[in-house]
Amino acid sequence: MNIYFKRVTSVLLSGALGLVAQAQTVQKKDKKLNIVFIMTDDHTTQALSAYDSRLIETPHLDRLAKEGIKFNNCFVTNAVCGPSRATILTGKYNHINGLTDNHKVFDSTQVIYPQLLKKAGYQTAMIGKWHLGSTPMGFDHYSILPNQGEYYQPTFIENGKKIQEKGYVTDVVTDKAIGYLESRDKEKPFLLIYQQKAPHRNWLPAQRHLGMFDDKTFVEPSNLLDDYSNRGKAAKEQLMNISKDMWDAWDLKLASSRDLDSLSKVPKSNFVDGKEDDFTHANDKTLDHQRFFQVFDRMTPEEKAAWTKVYDKRVEEYKRLNLKGDELTRWKYQQYMKDYLACVVAVDENVGRLMDYLEKEGELDNTIIVYTSDQGFFLGEHGFFDKRMMYEECLRTPLLIRYPNGIKKGLVSDALAMNVDFAPTLLDYAGVKIPKDMQGKSLKPVIDNDGKVLAKWRDAVYYHYYEYPSWHMVKRHYGIRTNRYKLIHFYNDIDEWELYDLEKDPKEMNNVYNNTAYANVVKMMHAKMKKLQKQYKDTNPTEE
Numbered sequence: 450m451n452i453y454f455k456r457v458t459s460v461l462l463s464g465a466l467g468l469v470a471q472a473q474t475v476q477k478k479d480k481k482l483n484i485v486f487i488m489t490d491d492h493t494t495q496a497l498s499a500y501d502s503r504l505i506e507t508p509h510l511d512r513l514a515k516e517g518i519k520f521n522n523c524f525v526t527n528a529v530c531g532p533s534r535a536t537i538l539t540g541k542y543n544h545i546n547g548l549t550d551n552h553k554v555f556d557s558t559q560v561i562y563p564q565l566l567k568k569a570g571y572q573t574a575m576i577g578k579w580h581l582g583s584t585p586m587g588f589d590h591y592s593i594l595p596n597q598g599e600y601y602q603p604t605f606i607e608n609g610k611k612i613q614e615k616g617y618v619t620d621v622v623t624d625k626a627i628g629y630l631e632s633r634d635k636e637k638p639f640l641l642i643y644q645q646k647a648p649h650r651n652w653l654p655a656q657r658h659l660g661m662f663d664d665k666t667f668v669e670p671s672n673l674l675d676d677y678s679n680r681g682k683a684a685k686e687q688l689m690n691i692s693k694d695m696w697d698a699w700d701l702k703l704a705s706s707r708d709l710d711s712l713s714k715v716p717k718s719n720f721v722d723g724k725e726d727d728f729t730h731a732n733d734k735t736l737d738h739q740r741f742f743q744v745f746d747r748m749t750p751e752e753k754a755a756w757t758k759v760y761d762k763r764v765e766e767y768k769r770l771n772l773k774g775d776e777l778t779r780w781k782y783q784q785y786m787k788d789y790l791a792c793v794v795a796v797d798e799n800v801g802r803l804m805d806y807l808e809k810e811g812e813l814d815n816t817i818i819v820y821t822s823d824q825g826f827f828l829g830e831h832g833f834f835d836k837r838m839m840y841e842e843c844l845r846t847p848l849l850i851r852y853p854n855g856i857k858k859g860l861v862s863d864a865l866a867m868n869v870d871f872a873p874t875l876l877d878y879a880g881v882k883i884p885k886d887m888q889g890k891s892l893k894p895v896i897d898n899d900g901k902v903l904a905k906w907r908d909a910v911y912y913h914y915y916e917y918p919s920w921h922m923v924k925r926h927y928g929i930r931t932n933r934y935k936l937i938h939f940y941n942d943i944d945e946w947e948l949y950d951l952e953k954d955p956k957e958m959n960n961v962y963n964n965t966a967y968a969n970v971v972k973m974m975h976a977k978m979k980k981l982q983k984q985y986k987d988t989n990p991t992e993e
């Protein structure tokens with residue numbers, strides 16, 4: 450080839466490549482963004498290293514934060530599963546969408562944001578935990594876990610049909626999510642709602658993670674042994690205390706292979722139906738071994754063998770140490786962390802797997818990925834497990850959003866965000882009109898302002914919890930939280946107020962409601978709360 454010809458070819462080639470590149474940019478700009486909404490169940494910020502790395506590393510979730518935005522102050526309107534899901538889907542509080550507690554069924558005649566996206570040309574899918582009692586609507590495809598779902602060999606309801614799957618739930622939900630994306634129409638944008646059961650109670654790790662933390666001692670929260678002095682009845686009378694309310698077999702996995710073997714010989718018809726939704730069983734520890742056996746029995750013989758090999762050691766240690774009082778509580782906390790955190794590891798790995806798939810498809814950067822949980826969770830703070838209380842650990846939920854085509858890398862926001870904002874935010878990003886009756890606000894303007902609080906942004910969040918009497922017996926309450934203070938009213942069978950100064954008392958150990966030094970703050974917080982109750986139309990909060 451002579452030099453001239455070479456030069457001409459290279460000029461032609463670079464011109465052609467330039468055109469291709471240009472076409473790609475144009476296509477990129479015109480292409481509608483995809484949405485992947487990832488929600489776990491009970492995954493709290495204390496167990497997500499982008500927020501707090503004292504307990505565990507979650508590299509795939511951290512990547513979302515590093516390459517997107519992290520909200521430090523995202524709060525839920527009601528820290529329990531169904532209500533949180535209903536709020537997210539409708540963009541409305543529970544007294545408006547009707548799903549005030551887990552025992553109710555979601556009214557499917559309401560508008561939810563996936564329907565609006567579907568109308569706007571999105572293909573929509575819902576995979577994993579649904580927990581609203583209703584049949585999902587507004588989706589081209591759904592595959593949901595009935596009720597809470599099962600960790601091993603989970604059953605799904607897939608487009609109306611019951612399907613029994615093999616494997617570990619966190620992996621299977623991801624297989625289904627990727628399977629759906631494989632079968633999608635590549636010409637259309639998609640909304641994938643991908644919702645894990647993990648790390649919900651009773652925290653069964655995957656086979657590959659059994660015993661992974663056996664040699665580790667986790668840092669304890671400073672108030673693990675809280676005695677609830679300077680707090681009211683609600684904190685004192687709950688049933689979610691690690692020392693007294695965790696079940697030996699169900700929660701702490703203290704059923705030996707011998708116990709389990711003898712249970713396998715009991716006819717199933719002799720088992721009491723300890724249905725999870727029936728809270729009369731909530732503290733009936735006589736069902737403990739039986740309930741654990743039911744989930745254990747879903748494992749294959751090989752899985753059972755690997756399980757008992759690991760947990761027999763724990764049973765043996767428990768007997769050998771024969772701990773009592775505070776030492777026993779501290780030991781229980783360690784076992785709780787081993788299992789809960791191992792469930793989180795599987796979640797993190799699977800988020801990585803889903804991201805790898807999107808990357809391979811060339812869709813990763815054109816997809817807005819949201820990561821959140823239905824609420825936070827207590828990991829031993831105040832001696833608690835579970836959630837429900839308006840205290841920080843479960844009021845706060847993780848919120849990470851990655852979307853390189855539209856969101857700058859590495860942003861961190863302290864703005865007060867809420868789960869009621871998710872629907873308007875996603876509609877806003879998709880360019881779909883936000884219905885006027887949605888009560889949340891799009892977070893896009895905050896994100897576009899590099900996460901910095903806008904002049905007109907909210908200065909308080911409103912909360913309302915209704916599920917009492919029920920599991921864990923947390924009293925009904927409502928309240929508000931500003932950047933500095935939190936006001937709570939516990940009602941129904943009590944009438945107690947709490948005020949916390951989060952700057953001086955971030956762990957909420959000292960209720961200052963009746964402290965005269967805070968009289969003006971109390972007044973200011975009451976006035977703020979009244980205003981929010983009016984705004985959100987919850988003016989008679991003690992009457993459901």
Ligand code: SGN
Binds near residue numbers: 491529530597649920
């Ligand atoms: C189950 C759990 C409770 C938990 C609720 C609600 N008990 O009933 O500990 O508070 O779910 O959780 S269990 O013994 O069945 O595990 S939620 O996330 O669905 O709101």
Ligand code: CA
Binds near residue numbers: 529530823
């Ligand atoms: Ca939950």
